[in-house]
Amino acid sequence: MAVINRIADFAEDMTAWRRHLHTIPELSFDCPKTAAFIKERLEEIGVDEIHEGIAQTGIVAIINGTGDGQTVGLRADFDALPIEEETGVDYVSTHPGKMHACGHDGHTAMLLGAAKYMVETRNFSGRVALIFQPAEEDGGGAQVMCNEGMMDRFDIAEVYGIHNYPGAEFGAFYTTPGPIMAAVDMFTITINGRGGHGAMPHETADPVVAACGMVQAIQTIVSRNTPSASEKVISVTQIHTGSASNIVPDTAMINGTIRTFDKDVQALIRRRMEEIVAGQAASYGVEASLDYEVGYPATVNAPAETAKAADVARKVVGDAKVDDAFPKVAGSEDFAYMLEERPGAYLFLGAGEGAGLHHPKYNFNDEVAPVGASFFAQLVEQLQPAAK
Structure with a gap:
């Protein structure tokens, strides 16, 4: 495995940085301690510019290369989970009810490690924009950073990101051109009927029966309305109604999630949801409203940039440990917003055995940090060779 020797030399630094971040998990945009720690490390490392307060606590740091060239963006998210x-572990969270259960502490340590190496060597042309982003888990921090003009402000031409992948082969990279992660939408249906005695249902407009009908009909969107070859998921995850065995309630609520990879399929599903809710409400004699919340878009890798990233990954870990035709994942990622603004690629990095993401026993594997940092550094060096 061709981890850069100099990066391997300060692997202990990355571990220390990561474990400190693990003790101070913060949520969404409200990450002042995390941002302050990142700024302190960037100042020690000696980056050329530090820009704070983007999307509240986000940071963009600039490292200048040895000649003219474009700016490559490298992103690490740093928010935690509730x-x-x-x-x-002995570096357990000191913030009750919050923890780094998705490895964003590790992503930040990897990018800081790459930054330390690139400042020391400057073995590239142009510039690197180190993007430290809040609110990936909740709030769409990537979208906010883009809306605040980050891409134009720092003249970012391409953008790349990594996410650790527990349970996958240690040190292996996984990516694919085109959609790699799904768009995520959420829906809530509120049904208003007319309650009454369970022994006299003919005097009611039963929202429970209407809810059951709607759930059944919603399932036909996948099986009967969308192309069979398209990949999509509709999951009803909540139904809340009623209070007693002999009372027909007045109201019912249905909630769920939709995952798609194609905008036309996404639009079709939304239209059919609206039609089904209206039609089923009429057929059951109740009133119903659909609250359809559009979430993160699909994460879509640019083919040329994905090929470049996969080539760099092969140089770091070898051909056998790079899968550049990885199946799509139905999870979502707000890095999608950055890829909508600039070409680039998103990759998963295998972290070996361990608890899965978002699990209370999850812990980032520190041994994989030098691999991710080496990938970031070699990506910049290959994309923008140093002036001779």
């Missing part, structure tokens, strides 16, 4: 930690 989960009570159960790892038992």
Whole structure:
């Protein structure tokens, strides 16, 4: 495995940075301690510029190369999750009810490690924009950073990101051109009927029966309305109604999630949801409203940039450990907003055995950090060779 020797030399630094971040998990945009720690490390490393306050606590740092060239963006998210930690490690979260259960502490350590190496060597042309982003888990921090003009402000031409992948082969990279992660939408249906005695249902407009009908009809969108070859998921995850065995309630609520990879399929599903809710409400004699919330778009890798990233990954870990035709993942990622503004690629990095993402026993594997940092550094060096 061709981890850069100099990066391997300060692997202990990356571990220390990561474990400190693990003790101070913060949520969404409200990450002042995390941002302050990142700024302190960037100042120690000696980057050329530090720009704070983007999307509230986000940071963009600039490293200048040895000659003219474009700016490559490298992104690490740094927010945590509202989960009570159960790892038992000696650097456990000191913030009750919050933990780094998705490895964003590790992503940040990897990017800081790459930054330290690139500042020391400057073995590239142009510039690197180090993007430290809040609110990936909740709030769409990537979208906010883009809406605040980050791409134009720092003249970013391409953008790349990594996410650790517990349970996958240690040090292996996984990516694919085109959609790699799904768009995520959420829906809530509120049904207003007319309650009454369970022994006299003919005097009611039963929202429970209407809810059952709607759920059944919604399932036909996938099986009967969308192309069979398109990849999509509609999951009804909540139904809330009623209070007693002998009372027909007045109201019912249905909630769920939709995952798609194609905007036309996404639009079709939304239209059919609206038609089904209206039609089923009329047929059952109730009133119903659909609250359809459009979430993160699909994460779509640019083919040329994905090929470049996969080539660099092969140089770091070898051909056998790079899968550049990885199946799409139905999870979502707000890095999608950055890829909508600039070409680039998103990759998964295998972290070996361990608890899965968003699990209270999850813990980032520090041994994989030098691999991710080496990928970031070699990506910049290959995309923008140093002036001779």
